[in-house]
Amino acid sequence: MFTIITYSLQLNCNITQDEGCDISYAKFANCYNKQISQDSKLQFCESLKQLLSIIQTCDTCDVTSTMDQVLNTGGLINLPTRKSAGNAITDCKNKLACNRINPLETVSQIYESVDLKEAGLVTTPRAQGNCGSCWAFGTTAALENSMLHDKSHYTGTIWEQNNYDLSELYLVMNSQNSSYCKGGNFITAINEYDLGSVLKTVELEINFVYTTWITEQSKFGVSKYTPKIQLSDYTLPYKQYKVFDGQVSTDTGLIYIYLDSYNTFTTKARKEIKSYLSRGIVVVGTMAAGFSNSFPHYSGKSWTGEACPCSKYPEGTSNYIVCIQKYMDHQITFVGYGKKNGVDVWVVRNSWSSGWGAGGNFYVPIGSNAFCIETTALTVIPKYYDASAGVYANIGSHSRGSSTELDSDSAQLILNDGSYIGMPNKLPQWATVLIVIGSIAGLIIIISTICCCVNRKKRGYELQQQTNVVQTVPAVQQRFNGGGRTL
Known part of the structure; x- marks a missing residue:
């Protein structure tokens, strides 16, 4: 037996898509401290209906405080000929x-x-x-x-x-x-x-x-x-x-x-x-x-x-x-x-x-x-x-x-x-020279530090290898001597 679980989309003011307009309007009015009226409710219900029809494909849409109002987009008359x-x-x-x-x-x-x-x-x-x-x-x-x-x-x-x-x-x-x-x-x-x-x-x-x-x-x-x-x-x-x-x-x-x-x-x-x-x-x-x-x-x-x-x-x-x-x-x-x-x-x-x-x-x-x-x-x-x-x-x-x-x-x-x-204002020539010299000196120090670290690491690796060889050779000789054979 299978159980089908459905999820109701929740919007602002805890309004859900399947609760009916009466419940949604009550939540809306309480959420935005609105004075309840029949005209306001009718406008809200119309707006909510439109919202629910597009909400699945509109990431920027939600319940807003103006849904009980008519939002007038008209009012711009043609701009004069120029x-x-x-x-x-x-x-x-x-x-x-x-x-x-x-x-x-x-x-x-x-x-x-x-x-x-x-x-x-x-x-x-x-x-x-x-x-x-x-x-x-x-x-x-x-x-x-x-x-x-x-x-x-x-x-x-x-x-x-x-x-x-x-x-x-x-x-x-x-x-x-x-x-x-x-x-x-x-x-x-x-x-x-x-x-x-x-x-x-x-x-x-x-x-x-x-x-x-x-x-x-x-x-x-x-x-x-x-x-x-x-x-x-x-x-x-x-x-x-x-x-x-x-x-x-x-x-x-x-x-x-x-x-x-x-x-x-x-x-x-x-x-x-x-x-x-x-x-x-x-x-x-x-x-x-x-x-x-x-x-x-x-x-x-x-x-x-x-x-x-x-x-x-x-x-x-x-x-x-x-x-x-x-x-x-x-x-x-x-x-x-x-x-x-x-x-x-x-x-x-x-x-x-x-x-x-x-x-x-x-x-x-x-x-x-x-x-x-x-x-x-x-x-x-x-x-x-x-x-x-x-x-x-x-x-x-x-x-x-x-x-x-x-x-x-x-x-x-x-x-x-x-x-x-944008670019900063142009610097005085002496300041530019100091910046260039400082940059070069800093670059030299960085390169020297890197080279020094690399050389130290290399010498440490070679010393470790020599130690390993000294410890390993006698054991090899003993193993082959025990078999009656020598290298």
Whole structure:
């Protein structure tokens, strides 16, 4: 008689695959301290059903705290058409697509790993909810980063409190050229800040709390928010550059690093992005999130990635172009890079709350173009940034046992040894000569020591052999003599 033993897959919160949704939801609510409701339960059960259908083939999937919520991946509208003009790729005629090509030189020595969330240069990710406002979260992340980078320069009545948690709702409600919960993009948002007609300043989250956006839907396109901060505290926390596209001259803060829907980041672009991150400056990007069944269930335990849905189309064909336009749906922010489980990855900030993924962030293998994430790189430069300053102090090479390995997301700087990639600065000639002489002398000593040890060992072996012969010969003679024979 045979006994068949079956094992039930166990997930986070001790949820198993065969216990039924009622039991699983009760465990989930207790695990994440959730307020129980019928709507929450229905959403959780739908998410759990989807998770169980893919869990056998998805190493990075698990139960997460957001499974009772709708995770909106929409909200990115097409980026404006662009044309080249001098040192900028720009279209300033309508004042909504002006930008400056990267004005900063690539840093010759960059950190081996960077995690800006651990260095306090980005705030804790919040959830965009069932609203296509990822564009506002990506924009606000860049603006917050600029203020956190330059906080020693903000000494106004509110900024001296070091409160740089900015309001996404203020941006969502006041952007005239985005579509609120139906979409927008970082390019249009920064250009609107540059224009200063309605978006005259950044605002504090405590003045316009994002969770109220549902009650404000009736005001979309009707009412704009008036800033609550004092006029003396109005702030646009980034540098602006003069650009000219042949028709219009204007100031813009939008910095172009890379934008190509049909090709992935070049080696040069990756170096520039890493240079910005080593300077402590975030980079805003785009991705295709909605096509993936596994992405909403990302557990944060390892890196994640799915092939860009456009990779199956030949580059340059009409199908390829349609595919790109269809799937690019989500604005995200690059906040670091390093190794995760031995894989070179980008650290990417999402807008689905801190309970999703790795503290609200996820890891994508560098060079994989997973989720089409290596197609867009834009940013703003902090207003008081000194271009000659090089890398930002005390943000890089976070490690536990390695200067390249990212840590376990404890939101603290760990073993920051400041290690660099690249050759060290050139030494003075006298120092170089001393190093060479010392190296040669050391090599001579090592060789002499080895030779000496070898000679001693050889002499000891020969002496032992002689002793053995002396002891052995008489015995041989005796044995043969006893037989009446001599050698």
